[in-house]
Amino acid sequence: MKQTAVVVAPGRGTYNREELGYFARHHAGQSALMARFDSYRDALGQEKLSELDGAARFSGSRFTRGDNASGLIYACAYADFLAIDRERFDILGVTGNSMGWYIALACAGALDVMNGFEVVNTMGTLMHENMIGxxxxxxxxxxxxxxxxxxxxxxxxxxxxxxxxxxxxxxxxxxxxxxxxxxxxxxxxxxxxxxxxxxxxxxxxxxxxxAGFHTAMQAPVAVQGQARLTEDLFAAPDLPMIDGRGAIWHPKAANPADLRAYTLGHQVVEPYDFSAAIRVAARELMPDVFIVLGPGTTLGGAVAQSLVSCGWRGWTDKADFKAAGARMLSMGMADQRALVTG
Structure with missing residues (x-):
């Protein structure tokens, strides 16, 4: 019998030294997908993601800058989403932390794979070029x-x-x-x-x-993003999405123009309530498990803490979470990844 799941996409700061080579290790069969990302970035004069992921060593100055980190995390997370075993899991909805909202849009079908990459790469590059706060x-x-x-x-x-x-x-x-x-x-x-x-x-x-994400300091970035990213990139999603206010965007009911306005407006310049997104996902979609996409493992703690804070399944502390077993599966951890991908 399938388990129901909410998928959570990571944001910036999740591709670190331990994640070097993540795409190559886990997604050797997705070379055609990586080639599409590389071609897009090559046309812009940016370093290819395959070269970053395949680097001999990790450099903070090279890998944490927005124009590189955003694309790498998107590639790894989106490929992880494709790797979820749909014979085991029925995905009820998706959400994400900060930049993970853009990834969630792609996973849910509100952006196709390359439109999602364009949004992530554009916004990551603009954040890096402006570097406000x-x-x-x-x-x-x-x-x-x-x-x-x-x-x-x-x-x-x-x-x-x-x-x-x-x-x-x-x-x-x-x-x-x-x-x-x-x-x-x-x-x-x-x-x-x-x-x-x-x-x-x-x-x-x-x-x-x-940078000083999700504050009024990013208003210039929002304006530039709106000028570059047109409404035709967006569509109504195929899966429910929970945004950084805790609002649910439903399939067939979400207006693409409204979705773009939120994504390139409010989401950029107002605080992002990831805790609310997880709380709403738990209470409204009522999944059996939460699946946290890679790369990295740092987001799992925030998901678990959000579930503890809203008393999901009666959890009141870290000990309750640990005693509950496989209610949250992090694809950045080898043992839990195996439970998700088969």
């Missing part, structure tokens, strides 16, 4: 994924106070499970890093190569 991440849960009383409010108060200072910009970028991704200019980010206590030995953590 940056991001850092900070948790409001403890190491067992339980909310620390008053912690989120304390963080939000500090952010608002810093943002009011002359020359400082700081605000929410992504609500990411048990963490907040904050975006701002260097003054705002530096002030937060200096004034907030270090927790869990590593936070606040600046995210290299990331």
């Amino acid at each position: 940056g991001q850092l991440i900070y948790p409001f849960v403890d190491e067992n994924w339980q909310a620390i009383p008053g912690e989120r409010e304390k963080i939000e108060t500090a952010v608002a106070e810093i943002n009011r200072r002359d020359g400082h910009v700081l605000g929410l970028s992504i609500d990411l499970g048990g963490m907040l991704v904050l975006a701002g200019n260097d003054s705002g980010l530096t002030a937060f890093e200096a004034e907030m206590p270090v927790v869990q030995g590593r936070f606040p953590m600046r995210l290299p190569g990331h």
Whole structure:
């Protein structure tokens, strides 16, 4: 009997040193697909994805820049979606984190494979060329994924106070499970890093190569993206999609013009509520499992934390999640990947 599944697409920051060669390792049979991506980028004078994925070593400055990272992650994630065993899983809907929304559009059929690549590559390139602001991440849960009383409010108060200072910009970028991704200019980010206590030995953590996504700072990028990416790229989806507000776009009911307006407008300049997307997927679509596409494994924690926070299947903490078994399958992990692909 098939299991029902919601598929979750990753965003930036998921193709790192451990993922070097991910496409070649897992998708040797998709060389024709990679050739299409390479041809597109070659025509723009950009480095081919096959050369990046096949590089002898990983370089942060080369692989984390938006014009390279976006295309690589799209190629790996989309190929992972194609590799899901449809004899085992009935896909009820798709969602994604941040840039993963563009991947979700392609997985759901609202963008075909090359239109999806055009959107991802264009927006990633524009983000890199403009490089406005940056991001850092900070948790409001403890190491067992339980909310620390008053912690989120304390963080939000500090952010608002810093943002009011002359020359400082700081605000929410992504609500990411048990963490907040904050975006701002260097003054705002530096002030937060200096004034907030270090927790869990590593936070606040600046995210290299990331611009101030999902804030008003990205308005110029939104304008440029709207000028380059036309409505005819978009179509009504074949599968339900949950966006960064927690809104569901249904097949046959989604208007392509509205979908483009959200994707290249609100989604670029307003905070992305990934936690809400997962909560709505859990409660409205009621899947047996969540399947997190690769590359990487970092998004799985945010998905699990989002499910814990909404009490899915009665989970209240990390221990409950671990005891539940295979309710979330990450394709970036070899043992779980085998359960998804057969």
